[in-house]
Amino acid sequence: MNFDMTNIPPALQSMFSASKAELLKEKNLNKHVSLSMWTNKHDYIEFQNTKHHTLSLYIKGGYNNFRLDKTISNISGENKLCLMPKDGKYIWSIGKPFQLGHLYFTDEYLKQIAMQTFDKDPRDIHLQELTFEENQTLASLMRYGIFENDWKNDQNHHFIDHAVQMILLKILQNHSNNRFKLPAVKGGLSHGNQTLIKDYIHTHFAENLPLNQLAILVGLSEYHFAHMFKISFASAPHQYIQALRINNAATQIKAGIALANVAANCGFSSQSHLGRIFKQYKGVTPHKYKISVN
DSSP states (O other): OOOOOTTSOHHHHHHHHTSSOEEEEEEEOSSSEEEEEEEEOSEEEEEEOSSEEEEEEEEEEOTTOEESSSOOOSOOOTTOEEEEOTTOEEEEEEOSOEEEEEEEEEHHHHHHHHHHHHOSOOTTOOBOOEEEEOOHHHHHHHIIIIITSOTTOGGGHHHHHHHHHHHHHHHHHHSBSSOOOOOOOOSSOOHHHHHHHHHHHHHHTTSOOOHHHHHHHTTOOHHHHHHHHHHHHSSOHHHHHHHHHHHHHHHHHHTTOOHHHHHHHTTOSSHHHHHHHHHHHHSSOHHHHHHHHO
């Protein structure tokens, strides 16, 4: 399968072309950020990027990989992260088959986010190198916010962009020399987290959205997330999601879509499940609602 490698940083194009790595998909998010997913096995790679920082996530597999240019105590594996600041050279021995996600971002973009968010001089930012790091919050943001989304669907672009910004904020907070601290937020979720969560829920409302998955996206415990969500949106997470599903169901019923399909499209386990919840919110059954709007 052939892919256009234009969105892969030029310094990496020849490197990957010379390796056994296979490009699965790629996306140019903006002029500062691009994404790619790869698969590889039993290979030797010298990685160097002079234009972008690279954050990688082992999406599937990733065991028996090693750094050859330095001794690393951490062990490779699924959900492990590597942060490779630009200009560094990294030599890898690749073992068993795996899928890897790459997030490439410019130093200029990172410093813009630091200046806008923390209102501090970002000129002295230096990222820390990470190899096979375990960080559940970052890994979940990478997996659910970026790599498990459909990149061809334009509706996901805004959400992915916010996920990238949240990831870079986490890196600035925890993996830079300055250890930037976000200003204290009293009451509800920060504006950035509100946007991130709202975009994610509106994109994935038809799927199962457990509380812990949403809490992980913003790096909070389930208890604190639920409390702050209710302050921000004036309803509990499950109530917000349920109302969103019902409103979408009503729109689809008006459009003449069959009730069984509406139930499936809006995250209900069956047509009877849709009917029960719809009546609670709208006061009538979906069938009677369909008659009234037509």
